[in-house]
Structures are given as structure tokens and as C-alpha cells.
Amino acid sequence: MIPKISITSKISGEHSLACLCTDLKETATIQLSESEKSFLQKKFEKEDTCVITRIPQLLFFGKIKTDKEPYRQAEMARVAGTKLYDALKSAGDTTVQLTNFCEAGFLPDFLEGLLLNTYTFEKYKKEKETFQLENILIFDEKITNEKIDEIINTTKATFVARDLVNEPLSFLTANQFSKEIEKLSDEAGFSLEVFHKKKIEALKMGGLLAVNKGSIDPPTFNILEWKPENARNKQAIVLVGKGVVYDTGGLSLKPTPNSMDYMKSDMGGAAGIVAAIYAAALNKLPLHIVGLVPATDNRPDGNAYVPGDIIKMFDGTTVEIKNTDAEGRLILADALSYAKKYQPQLVIDCATLTGSADIIAGPHAAVVMGNTADKVEQLKQSGLNTYERLIEVPLWEEYAAPLKSPIADLNNLGVREGQTTIAGKFLEHFTDYKWIHIDMAGPAFRKEKEAYRPAGGTGFGTRLLYDFLKSQTE
Structure with a gap:
């Protein structure tokens, strides 16, 4: 309280x-x-x-x-x-x-x-x-009182993100995640549309459906929208969040110690963008913002997708599955393709995507990359403003080469070396707009408390994204 x-x-x-x-x-x-x-x-x-x-x-x-x-x-x-x-x-x-x-x-x-x-x-x-x-x-x-209210609201939003990350799968299934977002939308005044499995199948979101095949719980695709009458942007800013509510690795099963035991946090990117939109709505930011959250768990049930499968994504791209633990990029790719319908001013995706991002930055920063240098610099400045810092890596073409497949348009893994950027190059394939990717695998969840960052879900990304969004109104 x-x-x-x-x-x-x-x-x-x-x-x-x-x-x-x-x-x-x-x-x-x-x-x-x-x-x-x-x-x-x-x-x-x-x-x-x-x-x-x-x-x-x-x-x-x-x-x-x-x-x-x-x-x-x-x-x-x-x-x-x-x-x-x-x-x-x-x-x-x-x-x-x-x-x-x-x-x-x-x-x-x-x-x-x-x-x-x-x-x-x-x-x-x-x-x-x-x-x-x-x-x-x-x-x-x-x-001023206005500044105090803003701090209260961004703090509340950070707590929302922390709560969502800390909730176990026994409570926070994909469907329950949608219900939690609905509560926030009712409170703050942004709109929410939820696509359930039949709609997702009709849209042929093959990445989300493939990852969900091993689960007994259906997926959801959540569309959040904050569009005030005084919005200063004609084209929406779209935030996309990886909503893997629990990740076993699928049939490419993760080891348990220091890996699978923390995987309730694999929806940290989705939690951050939901909380940022919640904060923007509470603080009445004059900005049109859309949030896209594909949500599912990734489990190794009898009908789970397997290495060697070829799946067709929402945009028609075929992907050879090399590793079922490289699932986040599959559900994000469908959402990034869907974002094209908004003709967005900018798209930012947030995800706990690769273990190599944790190796690069540890718990002290996230890794960022993108195709719009000025917006990346603005986002990095927001990272300094909030001390949710970002380390930029390049998107050189050489990192796309390992994603080639002899039997499909792409494979979903590449090679071990440079994996954070390779994952970014996979996502880039599904974009045709200004785009930034944040890999927050390190700072989203902490094993031990540090200052005001608690053990467990940290809410990383909430304050960073809010500060950036606010800067776009000034």
C-alpha cells in the first residue's frame, strides 16, 4: 500500500x-x-x-x-x-x-x-x-502535487509488473493473465481486446499456436490500447511483450537449478509493457499507445511441437524448429507481424529472450538493438534517467546468416555465438517499420535484493518505457 x-x-x-x-x-x-x-x-x-x-x-x-x-x-x-x-x-x-x-x-x-x-x-x-x-x-x-501523483502512479505500475512476474503458473495461466490485464484496464481506462484460441487459429498465428501445442491451457493474444482525445501522435506507438507465463523449454527441456526454477518470470517483458501502458493511462499521457501481448506457457506434453517441425507464421514465413526453447521469438514474431496493421510510428518489443543477454549485461542492464538510431538513443537516455540502463549491440547482416534453413525460410535458433543479436535478427525479419528490441533476461528477475530492487520480479522496463513514452509528448 x-x-x-x-x-x-x-x-x-x-x-x-x-x-x-x-x-x-x-x-x-x-x-x-x-x-x-x-x-x-x-x-x-x-x-x-x-x-x-x-x-x-x-x-x-x-x-x-x-x-x-x-x-x-x-x-x-x-x-x-x-x-x-x-x-x-x-x-x-x-x-x-x-x-x-x-x-x-x-x-x-x-x-x-x-x-x-x-x-x-x-x-x-x-x-x-x-x-x-x-x-x-x-x-x-x-x-508539485502533480509530480507526486506521477511518482505514485509509476510506483503502482512497477508493483503491478512485479506482482505479475512473481505469480506462479498455478495462478497466472495465459487466460488468467488476460483477466489481470482486464482489471487494470477497468481501473486505468485503457481498452482491452482478448483473442482466444479459435480467433488465434483463424488468424493463423503459427508461432503462438506451435508453442502452445504442449499445453493443456489455451493461449491468448491481448490488445491493449490507450488513445486519449488529445493524443499528439497520429500513428500509434506499439509495445509488444513476450508473455510466456512459464517456460520449461518444451521438449528441449531446461535444466532445473538456476534455470527452469525461475521461469515463471519469462513473461517479464509482457508485464513491463502492460504496466507501462497502465502508468501512461493513470497519468493521462497525451499519446496513442497500443500494447500486444501473446501469452502461453511452453510445456513438453505429448502433442508438443518438436525440433524438426516446420511451422507457418502469421505473415506466411515458414520456420524450421531447431530448438523448442527458442520459443519467445516465435510468439513475438506473430505479434510484430500483427503490429503492421496499425502502420505504427514506432514498435518496441520487450522480452526475457536469451540467456546470452544475461551474460552480456548481467542484472544491471538490458540489451537493446534497433533500426532507428535516434529513437534508440532516446530510449537509452530514458534508461539513464530511470537507472534501467541499456547496452546497445549492432544488427549486422552477418548475424542473420545462421538463421538460414535448407528446408524453410528461416530456422528459429542459429548458433550459440552472438545469440542475443541472432534472436534480434530473427525478429527483425517480421518488421517493416521503425523498431527497437529490448532483451531484458538479466534484470527482470533477481535472486537477491539490491537497494529498491527486490528479490524476485523487479518490474524492470515499466519506468524505462514510461519515461520514454513521456519524452515523446514533450
Whole structure:
């Protein structure tokens, strides 16, 4: 639950106080004893945060290093917000005041880090977290209620993405995923159309249908649309998300340790684009956005598709199956082909697509590639703004060569070397518009908590995409 947040005209001595500063001189308005000043100075020589306990209140100080780039400074403010929440939780303090002594306006980032660290996923736990931060009072002339509302909404959206990734297949089947999107559409006001199996068969979406053949649960194809009357773009921006709600690898079965045991997260790309559209609708972005989410699980049942099969995709391309664990690109390809009907201004797809993307970037970034250099640069800037960073790789023609097949138009695997880009080249075949591909296999799901990113689903992509979409309205 998001705490109540309000702007205050003065700082009260009744509640804990947290501030950002670049230098101790900036904190002169806070009355500190000589021993407290000495303690704070010594702490700041080694650390970026300091907590002074004045029972029952806390004084919290976050230091922003001026020798860092602005986006790094903003991330320092978010991490300080994370540490503030941990200190409040430890003290059982449910109300805090935030202020900023830095010349630059980092209080929104401070607030965002604080809020993002309040997330818990306790639906299946008998014993639940009892601490709840209730009130945040903000003393800062640079922040507005509109900005606070925007941060609240993007935080809520990030939590939505985290929840979706954390849900197990025992609950989040493809059909249930569609029902969860429907709840979000009812709340935020975007529209939703769901294609069920008969419609998908009529459309001949061969990639989605092939991956679904081994499942007892039918697939869905979800079309989300946010189209306000004041939309500034004549052609829609289309977001496509890989919605493999669980991936065993199919008949090309994955090993269990550190692989299949995390595969409920294989719809992290879909979760991110759903949450980004939810945030755009909540914040009333004046932008026409379409979301496409093909959803299924990938299992090795008796009628599952097999290596050696040849399938026909939605656009008529034939694909020789070399590995049933290269399934994400098959369902994305059908969605990318379907996106052509919108004559889009731009298409961005997000997917936990290849293990090699994790090897390239680890949990610290996603891999990006595309055929529109200026939009890729804008997206990379949004990656810095939100600290959901992107590493760009090229789409050289040589990476398409391993996808040739002697018996079909393409094969779905290629070779091991350069696999992240090879997968991108496979997807590129199904595009004829400006297009960007994000492979977020590394940062979508974490084994351990880091700052405001929890263990489990991180919600990666939500804030990144929202920031990019917002930039397209400015």
C-alpha cells in the first residue's frame, strides 16, 4: 500500500526528518549538537547516508556526490530513499518528513526510491509484514502535487509488473493473465481486446499456436490500447511483450537449478509493457499507445511441437524448429507481424529472450538493438534517467546468416555465438517499420535484493518505457 503523501509548508519537530545534501554546511538549519555534527561528519567520510536517533524520532541524511553525472546523482538519491525506508522500518516509525538541501532537485528521486522499497509480495504467506509506512510529508518548493501523483502512479505500475512476474503458473495461466490485464484496464481506462484460441487459429498465428501445442491451457493474444482525445501522435506507438507465463523449454527441456526454477518470470517483458501502458493511462499521457501481448506457457506434453517441425507464421514465413526453447521469438514474431496493421510510428518489443543477454549485461542492464538510431538513443537516455540502463549491440547482416534453413525460410535458433543479436535478427525479419528490441533476461528477475530492487520480479522496463513514452509528448 502506498503511504499518504502531502506537501507541508514547514518542518515539524514531532516527526522524523530525512534530507538530501551535498555538503554538511547545507544542513545548518537543522539544530545539531556538537557531538551529532562530529558523528555526521565522520559517517560522511566513509558512507553516503547517516542516521541519528533522537528517540522517538530519526534524523536521516543522504549525501549526493557532486563529482558524479546527474543520472548517477539521481540514483544516489533513490538508494538513499531505500536506506531511509529500512531505517524507518527498523525503528517502527510510520511518519517521515522529506526535504532537500541540494541545489539540484533530487527529492522526486529520493521519494521514488523510498516508495519502491516498500514493495512486498505476500499473497501466499501465512505470516505477513506488519510494518506499514503511513505518512510522508514533503517540504520542498520545487515539487508539485502533480509530480507526486506521477511518482505514485509509476510506483503502482512497477508493483503491478512485479506482482505479475512473481505469480506462479498455478495462478497466472495465459487466460488468467488476460483477466489481470482486464482489471487494470477497468481501473486505468485503457481498452482491452482478448483473442482466444479459435480467433488465434483463424488468424493463423503459427508461432503462438506451435508453442502452445504442449499445453493443456489455451493461449491468448491481448490488445491493449490507450488513445486519449488529445493524443499528439497520429500513428500509434506499439509495445509488444513476450508473455510466456512459464517456460520449461518444451521438449528441449531446461535444466532445473538456476534455470527452469525461475521461469515463471519469462513473461517479464509482457508485464513491463502492460504496466507501462497502465502508468501512461493513470497519468493521462497525451499519446496513442497500443500494447500486444501473446501469452502461453511452453510445456513438453505429448502433442508438443518438436525440433524438426516446420511451422507457418502469421505473415506466411515458414520456420524450421531447431530448438523448442527458442520459443519467445516465435510468439513475438506473430505479434510484430500483427503490429503492421496499425502502420505504427514506432514498435518496441520487450522480452526475457536469451540467456546470452544475461551474460552480456548481467542484472544491471538490458540489451537493446534497433533500426532507428535516434529513437534508440532516446530510449537509452530514458534508461539513464530511470537507472534501467541499456547496452546497445549492432544488427549486422552477418548475424542473420545462421538463421538460414535448407528446408524453410528461416530456422528459429542459429548458433550459440552472438545469440542475443541472432534472436534480434530473427525478429527483425517480421518488421517493416521503425523498431527497437529490448532483451531484458538479466534484470527482470533477481535472486537477491539490491537497494529498491527486490528479490524476485523487479518490474524492470515499466519506468524505462514510461519515461520514454513521456519524452515523446514533450
